[in-house]
Amino acid sequence: MASKVIMPKLSPTMEEGQIARWLKKEGDKVSMGEPLAEIDTDKATMEMQALANGVLRKILINEGESAPLGQLIAVIGDPGEDIASVLSEAAAPKPAAAPAPKAASEPAPKPAEEPPPPPSPSPAVATNGRKAGTTDSGRMIVSPLAARMAAHSGLDLRSIQGSGPNGRIIKRDIEAVLSKPKAATVAVGTPSGYRDEPATQIRQTIAKRLVTSIGPVPHFFLTVDIEMDRAAEMRQNIKALDPDLKISVNDIIIKCAAVALIQHPQVNASFQEKFIRYYEHADIGVAVAIDDGLITPVIRGADQKSLSQIAGEVRELAERARGKKLKPEEYTGATFSISNLGMFGIDEFTAVINPPEGAILAVGAMTAKPVVRDNEVVVRQMMRVTMSCDHRVIDGATGAKFLQTFKKILENPLYLVV
Amino acid sequence: MPTLTIREALNQAIREEIIRDERVFIMGEEVAAYDGAYKVTRGLLHDFGDKRVIDTPITELGFAGLGVGAAMVGLRPIVEFMTFNFSILATDQIINSAAKMLYMSGGQFNVPIVFRGPGGSAFQVSSQHSQALESWYAYFPGLKVVMPSTPADAKGLLKSAIRDDDPVVFIEQERMYGNKGEVPDDPDFTIPLGVADVKREGTDCTIVARSLMVPVALKAAEQLQEQGVSCEVIDPRTIRPLDIDTIIESVKKTNRVVLAEESHPICSVNAEISHEIMQFAFDYLDAPVKRVSGADVPMPYAKNLEQAAVPDVEKIIAAVREVAYLD
Numbered sequence: 090m091a092s093k094v095i096m097p098k099l100s101p102t103m104e105e106g107q108i109a110r111w112l113k114k115e116g117d118k119v120s121m122g123e124p125l126a127e128i129d130t131d132k133a134t135m136e137m138q139a140l141a142n143g144v145l146r147k148i149l150i151n152e153g154e155s156a157p158l159g160q161l162i163a164v165i166g167d168p169g170e171d172i173a174s175v176l177s178e179a180a181a182p183k184p185a186a187a188p189a190p191k192a193a194s195e196p197a198p199k200p201a202e203e204p205p206p207p208p209s210p211s212p213a214v215a216t217n218g219r220k221a222g223t224t225d226s227g228r229m230i231v232s233p234l235a236a237r238m239a240a241h242s243g244l245d246l247r248s249i250q251g252s253g254p255n256g257r258i259i260k261r262d263i264e265a266v267l268s269k270p271k272a273a274t275v276a277v278g279t280p281s282g283y284r285d286e287p288a289t290q291i292r293q294t295i296a297k298r299l300v301t302s303i304g305p306v307p308h309f310f311l312t313v314d315i316e317m318d319r320a321a322e323m324r325q326n327i328k329a330l331d332p333d334l335k336i337s338v339n340d341i342i343i344k345c346a347a348v349a350l351i352q353h354p355q356v357n358a359s360f361q362e363k364f365i366r367y368y369e370h371a372d373i374g375v376a377v378a379i380d381d382g383l384i385t386p387v388i389r390g391a392d393q394k395s396l397s398q399i400a401g402e403v404r405e406l407a408e409r410a411r412g413k414k415l416k417p418e419e420y421t422g423a424t425f426s427i428s429n430l431g432m433f434g435i436d437e438f439t440a441v442i443n444p445p446e447g448a449i450l451a452v453g454a455m456t457a458k459p460v461v462r463d464n465e466v467v468v469r470q471m472m473r474v475t476m477s478c479d480h481r482v483i484d485g486a487t488g489a490k491f492l493q494t495f496k497k498i499l500e501n502p503l504y505l506v507v
Numbered sequence: 508m509p510t511l512t513i514r515e516a517l518n519q520a521i522r523e524e525i526i527r528d529e530r531v532f533i534m535g536e537e538v539a540a541y542d543g544a545y546k547v548t549r550g551l552l553h554d555f556g557d558k559r560v561i562d563t564p565i566t567e568l569g570f571a572g573l574g575v576g577a578a579m580v581g582l583r584p585i586v587e588f589m590t591f592n593f594s595i596l597a598t599d600q601i602i603n604s605a606a607k608m609l610y611m612s613g614g615q616f617n618v619p620i621v622f623r624g625p626g627g628s629a630f631q632v633s634s635q636h637s638q639a640l641e642s643w644y645a646y647f648p649g650l651k652v653v654m655p656s657t658p659a660d661a662k663g664l665l666k667s668a669i670r671d672d673d674p675v676v677f678i679e680q681e682r683m684y685g686n687k688g689e690v691p692d693d694p695d696f697t698i699p700l701g702v703a704d705v706k707r708e709g710t711d712c713t714i715v716a717r718s719l720m721v722p723v724a725l726k727a728a729e730q731l732q733e734q735g736v737s738c739e740v741i742d743p744r745t746i747r748p749l750d751i752d753t754i755i756e757s758v759k760k761t762n763r764v765v766l767a768e769e770s771h772p773i774c775s776v777n778a779e780i781s782h783e784i785m786q787f788a789f790d791y792l793d794a795p796v797k798r799v800s801g802a803d804v805p806m807p808y809a810k811n812l813e814q815a816a817v818p819d820v821e822k823i824i825a826a827v828r829e830v831a832y833l834d
Contacts, residue, residue, distance in 0.1 A: 234762050234793040253794070253832050260762055260793040261832070 091166035091175045092141035096156045099128060099135040100417045107155040108162070109134050113145045119165060122250060126163075132384065132420065134413045138250070141165045146172050231258040238263040243279030245418050279389065280422045281370035288365050296360065296481035307480040310439050311488045315496050317455045317470040320345075323502045327396070339375075339429050340400040342452060344505060345498040347371035347391035350425055353491040357424050359445040360482040366445075374423030374443065375403055377410045384410050385443060387423045396505075431455060437473045447482045451475045508689040516658035516690045517547045517623075517679065520665040521585060523694045525555055528583060531669060534561035534570055535587030535624075544589045545625060545684055571597035571622070575604045575674075578620040583669060588624035591678055592636050597622075598643075605674035606649030617672045623665070625681035626654075627719055627769045628817050634805035637813075639770040644676040645747040645779075651675040651700055652746040656721035658688040660744055663698030671700060680719045703750035705757070709739035712763040712827045715754055715780060717743055720767040720818060727823035736831055746776050754780065755787045762793040763830040767818050772800035794830040799823055 096106050109127040113119055119139040126137045143165045150162040164172050231239070231246055235258045239246050242263070249266055251258035288296070299307035320341050327336050350357040350371040359366045371392040374385035386406035388399055409415050425447070428440040431454035440451035451474065458471040474495075478488045498504040511519065524531045537544050539552040539562040552560040563570040567588065574584040588594045594601065605618045628637045645652045651673055655661040661679070668675040706721060707728050716724035721742050728738035739757050743749055758764050764784055766777035781796045802816035828834050 232793045233790050237790045259832055 091146070091164055091170055091172045092143065093161050093175060094125065094137075094140070094163035094165060096128075096150075096158050096160045096162050097137055098158050099137070100130040100132045101421060102132070103130040103158065105155050105157045106130050108150050108152050110152055111148060113139075115145055115148055117145050119143065119145050129413075132413075132417065133415050139165060144168050146170070147176065149176075229258070230255050232260065235259050235263050238267075242267055248416065248418075280418075281368040281372045281390065281424055283366045283368045285361070285364040285366050288360070288363055292365070292481070293363075296362075299480050306442050306444055308439075308442060308477045309480050309485065309488075310475050310477055311485070311492055312437065312473060312475040313492050313496055315472050315474060316460070316500050317472045320499055320502050321455070321470055334397055334400075335404075336396050336400045337403075338455060339427075339431075339452070340396055340403060341502060342429070342450075342499065343373050343375065343388060343391055343399055343403070343427060344394075344396055345495055345502065346425065346427060346450060347373055347388075347394075348498055348505060349491055349495040351392045352494050353487070355487045356448055356478075356483055356491040358447045358482050359424070360447065360479055361445065365482055368424040370424070372422060372424045374420075374426035374446070375407070376426060376428035376440075377407045379411050379413070384415065384420050385423060385426055386410050386415055386420050426450070427452060431472070437475060439475050440477055442477050442479055444479075447479045448488070449477050451477065509692055510687050511658045511662075511690045512684060513655070513658045513661045513679070513686050513688075514545065514547055514549075514684040516662040516688075517665055518549055518551070519690070519692075520662045520669070521548065522551065522554070524583075524666055524669040525551070525559055527694065528669075530581065530583045531585065532559045532561065532577075532582065533585040533587060534563050534574065536563055536565055536589045536593075538562060538587050543587070545681070547679075547684070548587070567593050567596040568600060571600035572604065574620050574622075575600050575608070575618055578605075578618045578674075579608065579616045583619050585621045585623060585669060588622065590629075590636060590681065591624050591626035591640050592638050594622065594624070594640065601644070601650070601674070601676070602647055606647045608649075609673070610649060618674045619672045620674045621665070621668045621671075621677050622674070623668075623677035624679065625684070626678040627680045627682070628801070628806060628813070629681040631808060631810060631813060633808040637806035639768070639775075639801065641676075641678055641746050642770055642774060642776045642779075644678075645776055649674065650747065653677045653700060653744065654718040654746060655679065655744060656683070656706075656716075656718050656742050658686065658690045660698060660704070660742075662690050663696055664700065664744060666697045667700050670697070675700070678718070682719060683722075686722070698744070700745045701748040701750055702745070703741055703743045703753040705739060705753065706742050707738065707740040709737035709761065711737045711761055712765060712831055713739045713741060713754070713757040713761045714765045714767060714823065714827065715741050715743065715777070716767040717746070717776075719769055723818065723820055724767055724823055727820045727827065730820065731824055731827055734828075734833075736827060736833070738827060743780075749780070749783075751780070751783045751787065754784065758784055758788040759791045762791055763827075764792075764796045765799060765823060765826040765830060766796060767799045767823055767826075769801045769817060771803050772798060773803065775800060794832065797826045797830045799826045 107129040109129045111126045112124050119125060120142045121139055123139045124136045125139045127134050128137050146166045147164040150156045156162050164175050166172050229246060244266060246258060249258050249262055252262050253259040320338060324336055324338060327334050354367050357368045357371055370390040373388045373391045376383050376385050388402050391399055423446055426443055426449040428449060429452040430438055431452055434454050437453045438451050440449045442449050453473040455470050455472040457468050459466050460469045476488055476492060521533055538548045539560045542549040571586055574586040577584045601622060605620055608616045608618045627639045641652055641654060644650050653664050653668055653675055655664050665677060668677050707725055714724045724740045728740050731738050739761055741754055741757055766780055768775055768777045777798050784796055799818045799822050807813050807816055
């Protein structure tokens with residue numbers, strides 16, 4: 090029986106995918122779970138697995154071409170099997186209700202290769218790469234034990250292929266994931282816990298008024314100068330201690346921000362219309378420039394991690410970000426972000442908040458400047474940071490108090506250990 | 508420790524309790540002069556006389572009622588049903604009198620009686636004589652229901668049942684009377700009611716089995732071990748009160764359960780156990796609870812059909828392999 094291969098949903102925001110590379114060619118044998126193609130999503134290049142056994146009979150979308158979610162992109166079947174009916178179904182006219190594929194920016198595809206999505210391809214299930222048996226309802230099938238084990242270990246069930254009946258995810262599937270070498274998952278942690286508190290009327294009114302005035306996320310900006318001599322000195326001292334410990338100033342900034350956020354939960358928060366979500370940990374998004382844009386890998390629970398852990402994770406995540414190898418759970422769900430353009434010589438800038446986060450810190454370059462200390466002009470390493478705040482959740486004074494704490498810790502990094 | 512058959516172990520229990528407590532007596536069809544239809548009461552009439560070992564007419568409702576009355580006025584009767592199939596005639600006395608008397612008399616009348624005899628399948632005695640009735644009796648508050656699977660359990664549990672102040676339905680298995688095992692000869696040896704026994708320890712799958720299904724489950728577990736699957740076999744021994752804690756503890760360890768029983772599947776004891784596992788160990792299950800039951804038909808007379816109607820080693824192995832996701 091011929092199986093359809095459809096464009097799967099490989100990232101939370103993906104609407105269409107581009108075939109980067111077919112890993113099999115027509116006529117090749119494929120088995121379930123084997124990598125079939127590499128697909129460029131809006132965020133990363135992801136591997137797509139075969140969901141059936143047989144022979145790759147027909148490739149409908151060539152390398153470099155795009156297809157919307159759910160579109161037929163290939164057919165797997167037995168050798169010699171008649172797949173004409175599957176192909177003609179693919180070429181059938183588009184039902185009126187089908188969402189229009191976002192193909193405006195793509196080269197106009199040939200009609201036969203731009204069919205409508207099949208009748209009920211559930212994107213959620215397509216993501217899961219599960220057997221056809223589970224696709225009808227779009228529901229994930231997980232044994233109670235496996236669900237509990239995954240929650241306990243912070244695993245995303247959507248990334249796991251079930252081996253039980255109907256693709257049920259069972260204990261051994263979780264154990265298989267957990268026993269894999271940790272190398273690729275070093276940065277994956279459990280997203281921060283949180284508590285939701287109802288947004289008061291005044292909060293909702295403030296939110297409404299501000300949004301009317303300035304846009305959906307009403308930003309305001311707070312700027313402060315920070316003396317970085319001690320932080321820089323600390324970094325040198327760590328280096329002297331052990332040349333293998335490569336800690337950057339940015340790593341110290343991440344750690345100080347995380348510690349300050351825990352002291353100011355109002356800033357480690359997110360506006361959710363009817364309520365405000367306060368996070369228990371500081372999951373810090375770190376903006377990383379990549380070839381065609383930027384992405385913010387997340388350091389989970391940075392408040393609880395050591396500087397060397399943070400440094401290692403930032404390095405590893407940034408490297409994979411540049412290789413477009415980040416998994417969705419590695420670049421979503423931060424509670425606060427930091428963008429540093431210091432290395433480009435930028436003294437000061439404002440960053441745009443990544444909703445639903447409540448704030449982002451824009452960090453400028455560290456430069457030697459004359460400043461007045463005890464009525465004398467002295468030279469200090471100064472750095473200017475500007476925090477963009479979502480005014481719906483953070484008020485001026487709240488943000489200012491956070492920056493005060495942040496400045497205090499960064500200027501006296503010994504606070505990190507006391 | 509002496510090796511006895513279940514038949515001998517039961518005989519020893521009755522004998523010891525008749526000696527120990529002058530209020531204890533046994534009555535039923537053929538229990539005295541004929542030494543019992545299954546020879547459980549062998550020698551008792553000879554040793555204790557016809558005040559303690561009493562033959563009754565073929566009137567189950569009558570002598571069951573006689574027993575309930577005797578128990579209410581302070582004796583401790585053991586009522587033998589030649590098989591539990593005949594207890595059906597006595598259910599009014601068992602259910603409406605024995606089970607409810609303590610409650611309806613506001614605690615004035617205990618009914619310390621044991622109703623015992625063989626139940627379950629036998630060898631080609633057909634529909635009316637091959638029935639597992641434990642779920643009937645376990646249904647009623649006021650009754651305790653016990654089903655032993657080894658000679659030691661048979662002795663220890665029957666002694667506890669005789670000493671218990673409440674009515675106990677004690678169901679033996681006709682096919683198992685000749686099964687042998689070591690039995691303590693200490694007259695104070697008893698096994699408390701309401702305590703399950705782990706008959707075999709294992710890590711991959713829990714098999715809950717009682718009565719005839721215990722040796723079958725143990726044999727299945729042995730063969731499964733050779734296939735690399737380690738099974739834990741739990742014998743609840745008492746159906747009511749049920750020691751669900753021991754079962755839950757095991758399920759939390761193995762994450763998979765097979766429930767084996769001779770009964771028909773609908774409204775059986777294992778339907779209840781399945782529910783309790785779902786309630787108390789839901790988050791520990793890696794597969795749905797699997798039941799292996801007797802066929803949902805009156806017991807056929809034909810030998811091949813009778814064999815097909817009773818759970819066997821192969822059916823239990825198949826069930827374990829299914830919940831362990833091995834096939």
